[in-house]
Every structure is written in C-alpha cells, then in structure tokens.
Amino acid sequence: MQQTRASSNRLYYLDWVRGLGAIIMLQGHVFDSFLKSGLRPREPYTFSQFVGGMPPALFLFLTGVTLAFLMDSTERKGLPARERFLTALSRSRYLFLIAFAFRLQLFLFGLPADWRGLLRVDILNCMGFSMAALAVMALVPTRNRAWTCAAVGLVVAFVSPLVSQLDWSGVPWMVRNYIAPNYGSFSFFPWGGYLAFGLAMGSLIRIAKEESSHRLMQWTALAGGLLVLGGQYFAGAPYTLYAKSDFWLNSPAQMLIKQGVTLLLVSVAFVWTRYGAKDGWSWVRQFGVTSLLVYWVHIELVYGRSLTFLKNSLTVPETVAAAGFVLLLMLALSTAKTHWHRVRAVLDELGWDFGPKPDRIPAD
Secondary structure (H helix, E strand, O other), rough: OOOHHHHHHHHHHHHHHHHHHHHHHHHHHHHHHOOOOOHHHOOHHHHHEEEEEEEEHHHHHHHHHHHHHHHHHHHHHOOOHHHHHHHHHHHHHHHHHHHHHHHHHHHOOOOOOOOHHHHHHHHHHHHHHHHHHHHHHHOOOOOHHHHHHHHHHHHHHHHHHHHHHHHOOOOOOOHHHHOOOOOOOOHHHHHHHHHHHHHHHHHHHHHOHHHHHHHHOOOHHHHHHHHHHHHHHHHHOOOOOOOOOOOOOHHHHHHHHHHHHHHHHHHHHHHHHHHHOOOOOOOHHHHHHHHHHHHHHHHHHHHOOOHHHHHOOOOOHHHHHHHHHHHHHHHHHHHHHHHHHHHHHHHHHHHOOOOOOOOOOOOO
C-alpha cells in the first residue's frame, strides 16, 4: 500500500503543471477574443500572449511523459515488440478521433462555416500525429529511450528552420500543415519536439527510484536553467547557422527556452506538491485532471457564438474580469466532472431525475 501511495504522489506534480498550462491558456484566449483591437499593441495584451505561448509546449511535453509511461508499462509486461508498437500507435488513433470530433463540433456549431476548418491542424491533431511518428520509440528499451528521445527532440528543433526553407508548393496543404512550420497550424516541426522531450522525461521518471526522485528533479531544474540561458544566448548571437529563421515560428532558440521553462516548472511543481500543497485539494491540479474537458468547453465559450457581444469590445480591466469569470466557470465544471456522483446526489434531492443509479458509488 505504501508503494502505491508513493507512486500516486509522484504524479501529482504532473497534473499541477498541466493545470497551470490550462489556466495560462484560458487567460490568453480570453484576451485574444475579448480585448478591444485598439488596445492590443499595449503591454497587457503583449504579455498575455507571450505567456500564452507556453501551454501548447506544456501539453505536448506532458503527453510525451504519459506516452513514455505507457511504453514502459508494455515493456515491463514483456509484450513483444510488435504489440508494444501497436499499443503506442493506438493512443495516437484515440487522440486523432478526439481531435476530429472537436473540429466537427466547432464546425456544426459555427454553421455556416468553411469546411477546411474540419481539417485544421490544431494542438490535438499535432499530439496525435507526433505520437504516431514517435510510436517507434516503443521498440527502444526505457533506459535507452530517455537519451534517444532527447536527441530526437534536439534534431526536430534544429532541423525546423531547414524544413521551412524546403519547397512545399507541390504538397497538399492538409499534409503540409502537419509537417512544415506555419503560423496557422501546430506542425510536427517544431512542436513535435516537445513530445519527444516529454518521452525522454517520462522514461527518466520511470527509471528513477522513489528515493532518487529528488535528485532527478534537481537535475531537471539544472537542465531547465541551462536550456533557458543557452536559448537566450543563441537568440541574441550575432551569427546564425541558418540562411533564414523566424524566432516565433521555427527558431531552435525559442524551443530550447520554452523547454527550459517547462523543466523548471516541473521541478517547482514537484517541490510544491510534495511540501506545499501535499495531499490537499489544489485548484490548479484540479484543472490538470480535466484539462481536455476544460479545453473543449472554453474554446466554444470564448470563440463561439454564445458570447459574441463581448468580442473585441472590452477594456483591459474588463477583460481581466472576464478571464476571472471564465476561470471560475471552468473550475466549477472541472470540479463537477470529478465529483459528479456527489453533484448528482444533490440534484436528485432537488427532484432532478437522471435515471437508474449505479449499484456502487465510486470512491474518491
């Protein structure tokens, strides 16, 4: 029982980081949708969108971590190589189904709408494609997978500017958007590199023993700091390895900085959930355990038709208030999802009939 509890506690910090990413994402989308156009060149909007660039990297990294757990689990069970590969590949299929269901819902709710929106490469599509591309890592033993995937992540980062320079004119746009860097899509280059780094981190977590997890987080924080400093150095260097590179689109320096910040957040979350929040309820972690639901609902709420009267019409204080309202609304939805059996019991007492009750109430 003690081992199970320790193993469970080790994952709290990953949920906390995912929840922080969801919170940052919410404020960024509210500012992007509701703030007056004339106020966008000012500092509040610039800062909101600058910070808002972190969540996709966080989500892809954490998806890689959970994929590494799956790969390690199939390896420990002694499954043959083919089954390990197909198991990892099936996870990408699941994400693709969710991604297309999400796009279909947005399309139907937004009719009349451009059909090409159904094929947009959003963050969920990028997760599915990246997982499919890296499913072959299931064939690599966990101890070797850590450094192999770290190397793959670096290759993706440093090759991205070169991929941008290739002639993609003969490639169908729906294929090109999954691979080549562009501002309208989450392409494999460079975004897939974050999932590769997550695979490396997840493998290290599974290799590390419980008593050495603190040392792992110390090295994680050190690596994060070095990546941030290294990325800043190369971003400001007077020379470059590339004939053409866009810092906000395909620059390895930007990717290294974001990855460094991600590793620092992971180490901070580890310390906080172990010695700060501990086993108590955490509203940040609450967002993390229902991040997909929060993502799905808030996109329709913020960018859909329900709040059209607020689009591009709020001042900075009003937008901050709107962000707070959306945050509280999504927190309530998240909590209700986690404790649905309790919510249902209250509603039943108020006369709401939801059909036959389950034979057993699941434990918290």
